[in-house]
Structure formats: structure tokens, C-alpha cells
Amino acid sequence: xxxxxxxxxxxxxxxxxxxxxxxxxxxxxxxxxxxxxxxxxxxxxxxxxxxxxxxxxxxxxxxxxxxxxx
Amino acid sequence: xxxxxxxxxxxxxxxxxxxxxxxxxxxxxxxxxxxxxxxxxxxxxxxxxxxxxxxxxxxxxxxxxxxxxx
Amino acid sequence: xxxxxxxxxxxxxxxxxxxxxxxxxxxxxxxxxxxxxxxxxxxxxxxxxxxxxxxxxxxxxxxxxxxxxx
Amino acid sequence: xxxxxxxxxxxxxxxxxxxxxxxxxxxxxxxxxxxxxxxxxxxxxxxxxxxxxxxxxxxxxxxxxxxxxx
Amino acid sequence: xxxxxxxxxxxxxxxxxxxxxxxxxxxxxxxxxxxxxxxxxxxxxxxxxxxxxxxxxxxxxxxxxxxxxx
Amino acid sequence: xxxxxxxxxxxxxxxxxxxxxxxxxxxxxxxxxxxxxxxxxxxxxxxxxxxxxxxxxxxxxxxxxxxxxx
Numbered sequence: 148x149x150x151x152x153x154x155x156x157x158x159x160x161x162x163x164x165x166x167x168x169x170x171x172x173x174x175x176x177x178x179x180x181x182x183x184x185x186x187x188x189x190x191x192x193x194x195x196x197x198x199x200x201x202x203x204x205x206x207x208x209x210x211x212x213x214x215x216x217x
Numbered sequence: 218x219x220x221x222x223x224x225x226x227x228x229x230x231x232x233x234x235x236x237x238x239x240x241x242x243x244x245x246x247x248x249x250x251x252x253x254x255x256x257x258x259x260x261x262x263x264x265x266x267x268x269x270x271x272x273x274x275x276x277x278x279x280x281x282x283x284x285x286x287x
Numbered sequence: 288x289x290x291x292x293x294x295x296x297x298x299x300x301x302x303x304x305x306x307x308x309x310x311x312x313x314x315x316x317x318x319x320x321x322x323x324x325x326x327x328x329x330x331x332x333x334x335x336x337x338x339x340x341x342x343x344x345x346x347x348x349x350x351x352x353x354x355x356x357x
Numbered sequence: 358x359x360x361x362x363x364x365x366x367x368x369x370x371x372x373x374x375x376x377x378x379x380x381x382x383x384x385x386x387x388x389x390x391x392x393x394x395x396x397x398x399x400x401x402x403x404x405x406x407x408x409x410x411x412x413x414x415x416x417x418x419x420x421x422x423x424x425x426x427x
Numbered sequence: 428x429x430x431x432x433x434x435x436x437x438x439x440x441x442x443x444x445x446x447x448x449x450x451x452x453x454x455x456x457x458x459x460x461x462x463x464x465x466x467x468x469x470x471x472x473x474x475x476x477x478x479x480x481x482x483x484x485x486x487x488x489x490x491x492x493x494x495x496x497x
Numbered sequence: 498x499x500x501x502x503x504x505x506x507x508x509x510x511x512x513x514x515x516x517x518x519x520x521x522x523x524x525x526x527x528x529x530x531x532x533x534x535x536x537x538x539x540x541x542x543x544x545x546x547x548x549x550x551x552x553x554x555x556x557x558x559x560x561x562x563x564x565x566x567x
Binding site for chain 2: 297298348351
Binding site: 430435436437438440441454455456457458487488490491492493494495496497 | 525526527528529531537539540541542544550551552553554555556558559
């Protein structure tokens with residue numbers, strides 16, 4: 148499991164996404180691409196609010212990359 | 218293996234799914250999408266009751282994301 | 288690696304499959320679906336007796352889900 | 358990483374394959390199926406002698422299942 | 428998770444990519460190939476600046492290989 | 498992460514590839530097959546010099562198997 152230390156640049160970067168609420172793209176190892184706003188993160192998951200429907204609990208280990216939309 | 222600490226938001230969110238019994242979609246790394254009601258969770262697995270048939274022991278490490286159906 | 292603690296519900300559930308010998312389906316991350324009866328489990332593997340041929344040593348980390356056939 | 362304890366049934370089973378030299382099939386997570394005789398195992402790898410060519414160092418974490426041919 | 432020790436050759440090699448800014452190709456386990464310049468690394472992620480758009484947080488565990496373009 | 502102990506047969510086998518410089522094939526979990534000569538290994542990566550271009554940092558966790566060409 149990845150480290151979950153709030154001093155790490157990657158964890159802090161995700162915190163800025165949670166605070167500033169840009170639309171982010173989460174590319175999964177399944178080839179799925181999810182889009183939405185990050186609500187929170189914990190050591191296991193990232194919670195994503197898609198444009199429609201219920202929040203999605205995304206498994207960290209299933210993520211390939213995350214990019215904010217510009 | 219993901220942390221299994223009942224104080225974590227992701228573990229608590231899954232506990233609300235077990236208690237409130239919404240239909241959830243579990244997207245697996247295999248591209249399979251399972252649907253049903255969560256019966257219990259432990260550090261290795263989530264047990265899902267599909268609409269028909271026996272409960273399914275889903276490996277946590279095989280999960281990409283979980284979303285309640287709205 | 289998943290925890291292998293015989294008090295965990297998932298480990299105990301698999302023990303009932305070993306004792307009661309239902310036919311189980313094991314969906315792998317490779318998209319293969321194996322069928323047979325569980326002979327034993329240890330922290331690394333589940334040993335499955337298929338209808339024909341030698342027992343199969345299935346890597347736990349390669350499993351997506353297990354379901355008893357009803 | 359899987360446990361490598363020579364008392365575990367799965368590790369001992371592989372030791373019998375190394376000693377008795379049946380042809381085994383190793384199904385990988387890549388969908389490749391390798392065939393040959395097991396030469397040795399360590400915590401990281403299984404070394405397989407295919408019918409032709411050099412021995413193959415197979416990563417344990419890339420294995421889905423192993424079955425002796427009957 | 429891979430070790431993140433700045434004495435390791437692989438971590439130091441990535442530091443030279445961050446300092447010298449060659450264009451690198453990152454091949455992911457999803458089959459995606461990303462290209463850009465490495466901005467930073469931490470134990471979980473590599474941050475890549477693609478030619479256009481926002482920086483990409485690439486999960487280390489999703490990487491197959493990295494190669495500088497010549 | 499795999500163990501990186503220079504007494505392990507698999508680590509020593511890779512050291513002979515680094516010293517003797519046979520052409521090796523590295524089969525990745527992505528279905529890619531890389532070919533070249535091994536330059537060094539550390540706990541995270543194997544560095545491969547392909548016939549043309551820059552050295553490739555191959556993630557150990559992305560490897561399915563390695564075989565020297567005969």
C-alpha cells in the first residue's frame with residue numbers, strides 16, 4: 148500500500164484538489180477514466196463526486212494516474 | 218493490503234452500505250461489474266449478495282471502485 | 288498479501304467450502320473462471336480440485352472473487 | 358509478497374514438483390501459459406525449464422495458478 | 428510499495444531525469460504511454476509535466492518502465 | 498515488494514546476467530516483451546540496455562518473467 152503521510156508531495160497535491168475542487172480525471176488500471184471532484188482521501192481510497200450519481204469510492208491501488216482538467 | 222481500521226472514512230462508508238443496504242456496483246480490475254447488497258467486510262474481502270445465487274466473496278485487491286446506485 | 292487469520296470471516300467462509308465441498312467458481316484477474324472443490328488454503332494459495340485432472344494451486348493474489356454454485 | 362515458509366502446504370507442494378519433475382503448466386496474469394519442469398523456487402521467483410531454450414525466471418507475483426499435467 | 432531510498436540507483440536515476448529534464452516516456456500497466464518531463468518524485472507518485480495541460484500524478488505501482496528519449 | 502537479498506538464487510541469477518551480458522527477454526505484465534542486456538538491478542528496478550536508444554528502467558513489479566536468449 149502507498150504511504151499515507153500528509154507531508155508527502157503527492158498527498159498534499161491531492162489535498163489541493165480536495166480544497167480547490169478542479170475537475171480531475173482519474174485513469175484506472177481497468178482502462179476506465181473517471182471524472183469528477185475529489186471529496187476526500189484516506190489510505191485506501193479516494194472519494195470522487197461524479198457529475199451525476201452517488202460518490203464513487205476509488206481504490207488507490209487501482210489508480211494509474213490523476214490529472215486536473217485545464 | 219489496504220489498512221483495515223474502522224476509523225477510516227472508507228471503511229466507515231462501507232459500513233453504512235452494510236447497514237443501509239443500498240444496491241452497490243463493484244467494478245473489478247477484471248472489467249467485471251458486480252451488483253448487489255453488501256453483507257460484511259473484513260481485511261481481505263467484501264461479501265456481496267447478488268440479486269440471485271450465493272453470496273460472492275470479493276477480493277479487496279481486485280476492486281477498482283464501489284458506487285451506490287442512486 | 289492478505290491476512291491469514293482463521294478468525295476472519297473470509298478465511299472461515301473458505302473453511303466451510305473446504306469442509307462442505309460445494310462446487311465453487313473462482314474468477315481470476317486473468318478473466319479465467321475455474322470450477323471445482325476446494326481442498327485446502329494457506330496464506331499464499333487455494334488448492335482447487337477441478338472435475339478432471341490434477342489439483343490446481345491458485346495464487347490468492349490472482350483471485351477476483353469466489354462464489355459457491357447454487 | 359507471498360510468505361515463503363517451507364512449512365506451508367503451497368511451498369511444500371511446489372517442492373514436490375521440483376523433486377518429482379512432472380511437467381507443470383504455469384498460467385500467468387498476462388494470459389501466457391508456460392510449460393516445463395520446475396528447477397527451484399525462492400521467495401521472488403520460480404525457475405522453470407521449458408522443453409527448449411534457457412531456464413525461465415518466473416516472477417511469483419505474475420502467477421495466476423500452477424497445475425501438474427496428468 | 429517500492430523502497431524509496433535516495434541511495435538506490437533507480438531513485439537516483441529518476442533524480443537525474445528531474446534535474447536534467449529530458450523528455451521521458453512512461454509506459455503504464457494500462458498500455459498507456461505518457462510523455463513529458465519529470466517534475467518530482469515521492470514514494471507514491473512521479474509527477475510528469477506533459478507537453479500540454481496540467482501536471483500528471485502517476486502512481487508508481489502503475490508503471491511498467493521509464494525511458495528517456497534519445 | 499520482492500525481497501532483495503543477494504543470497505537469493507533469483508537475485509544471483511540476475512547478477513550473472515549483468516556480468517555475462519547475454520541478451521535477455523523481459524516479458525512484462527503489459528504484454529510488452531523487452532530485449533537487451535541487463536546493466537544493473539536494485540530493489541525497485543532492473544536497468545536494461547536495448548539494442549538502440551537509452552537504457553530502460555524496468556519496474557520489478559511489472560515483470561512476468563525473464564529468459565536469456567539461447
